[in-house]
Amino acid sequence: MAKKIKSGNGISKYNRNKYIWAYIFILPQIIVFFGFSLYPIVMSYVYSFYDWSGIGPLTNFVGLKNYTRILTESSFWNAFGNTFVYTAGFTVVSISVALILALVLNNPNLKGRGIYRTVYFLPVVTTMAIIGIVMQNIFGTQGFFNEFLKAIGLIDQSISWLSNPILAMILLIIIGSWKEIGITMIYWLTGLQMIPREVYEAARIDGAGSWQTLRYITLPLLKPIGATILLLTVVSSMRVFDLVKTLTEGGPYFATETLELYIYRFAFAPDGPSQVGFASAAGVVLGLTVFIISLILGWVVYKVSGQKRKPLGGGIK
């Protein structure tokens, strides 16, 4: 192929023009990538070695001081722990519920499944911050949910959903999952529709029931896409910010403060002066944590996808 492009002294005039145009077309994207993606990432690493308030020149180099401070700050580890609790809860709830919904909505005999899919997808296209504010009103002490529970006689006194540390975190996980279930369900549906119909027909001929089909055919064949969904879900949930900011503000008493909110607090909304250098160091730690988790889950995806080809071929035989 390469020989065809080269002619005479090298690349032909026609091909050279094509290359030039190709580069011209990707130039804006390259500029945007360097300016808005690479540069901020590199600079956040640079800032993390300075004591910097976000304005003025970078003059006060502090080496690893921001990092050593982070490691000894109990509030950082509290936010770190909260992020993992949220991620674990969000991942379990959103992946499992989305899978159940996808299995139900993949049934070709279900009437109106297009409507159901749209309904479950609606929260995905709603702004997270708006959802946070609306939910705050619904689950407030004087909110609709408490009034509803009182009206049907389940409770006498309002429940403090948002000012109880455990309930607030549970609420955060449930609302976050509800918001994202629609998109996860679409991923699962894609996976389900990629499974060849013949496999199910063969299983039926062999006398497999619904449960056996699910247990021995559907779920094993969904493993590769499941691993990818797991990766995407974990990574996105570790960066939760807008829902926490609008629903609980990290409270009560830092019980739901996640790393993104912690970083925001130090960079833009501190009690004292802004600490962009320190916040950048926390951002770097978060970035590295997400990167390591992505690597581990990426390896899982690779392993599961690799295994997929062997049993499927052998299984059909």
Add this chain to the structure above:
Amino acid sequence: MKKKIVVLLSAFLLLMILAACQSEEAEGDSNEVTLELWNNLASGSTFFPKLIEEFEAENPGIKIELNNVNVESSDAEYQAAISDNSLPDMFITDAFSMNELVDLDLVHELNSVFPEEAQEEYTEGVFDEGNTRIGDNIYLFPIFKGGTYMMYYNKAVLEELGIDTVPETWDELLAVGKEVYEKSDGNTEGLIFGGTSGWLVDAFVQLMATELSPESRMDYVNGEYSFNNEGNVETIEFLKKMLDENALSRLTLETNSTVAREYFAVGRTAFLIDGNWTGQLLEDENEFSDWGVVQLPTKNPDGKQYGEFGVSSNDGMFVSNNTEHWDEVEKFLIFLRDNMYEELVNVGEATIAKEFDLVDGEAPFEQIEDIQDIFSTVSIQVPNSLTVNPEALDVQLEVLKNGPDSSPGEILMGYLTGQVSDLEGELESYESAYNKAFDDALEAHESVTREDFQFPDWVPYEPYTEEDHQ
């Protein structure tokens, strides 16, 4: 052929862009100067347009472009404007302290706007070092003289329940709070405050604590920080008792100051703790007038409280050092100096920087005088280490940065929700961490000593004036 079309199209587009730029320039009157003003004061969106209109009518060649900045996102906006060297001609911000802005040479001095005779019309202390002035230069145009916190009461609620006592002590507040709850079958509660507004909780707890521990926060005699003291412990335990006995609304735990004010205005609670600006907001935003205001209740009937009198960056206006129209800016500032305070009183602002009695404004509600009285009683000048040694600011900033990531207000909220069980232990570890940050900062700054923070002749609840400093 295709090439020609591409070249022609490109040339046409270029011409269009150039023409657009040209026409934009041609549109503006070459003699007219436009000044940009970024405002983040809630009432500024009411009084600035009126003042600007008057100024523009008097000065046809000058236009003022007002941009009401969202307080929540203003820190990021200012950071971007400073990085981009595009600060507006005039701006109001709490994102950065005056010292930070002066250190970076970002703000213009305003000495010509405030000659000696003009300064005399302002409340004593407004032009002190660290308030609006650094060294010989004034950098902050004072609009307000700081703020304080007080308790508002809903007259309609109290009247409806047949209660004619406005509590002045903790015992009375507890008793009336319980009475409100019982008489209304729990439909109305006693007290509320914006528990999720950390700045509010911190400030009023500090104010209440000074009755029993005047050394609370800064012990001016010994030059060290004090948090685990009788004042903080008793205040926090009293508020917990209020909550447990249904005299403090549980809504407090999940509402910010804005929502708490709304609950108060609609009669969900009888009392509200908030800042001196709340009266104006109750009238304007909540359209509620049937309220009164008293000083925060004290533990003892003759108890005293005090808050630090101080003008912060958000109480005034800065001028960018990069303004290309200083003459016009100066003209506008002099106009504001002579006309603004009247307008501030007209919209209901009580803590104006100028002496209240020297301003002719007509307040839209009569309670403004009560607010003014409470402010004058409670807000007093305290020892200022910056007057002794301006470099003490570096130590203060370092303590703020490296001090513990919590506050007595946060600890109160943790205690109310049950997340903090050992109150004194929590306050003690907070105090130790704060003093450690202070010691480290003093060690790192050789030109500042602990003596700069010690004022052995300080008498609690008495103003510590410029003369005392000398």
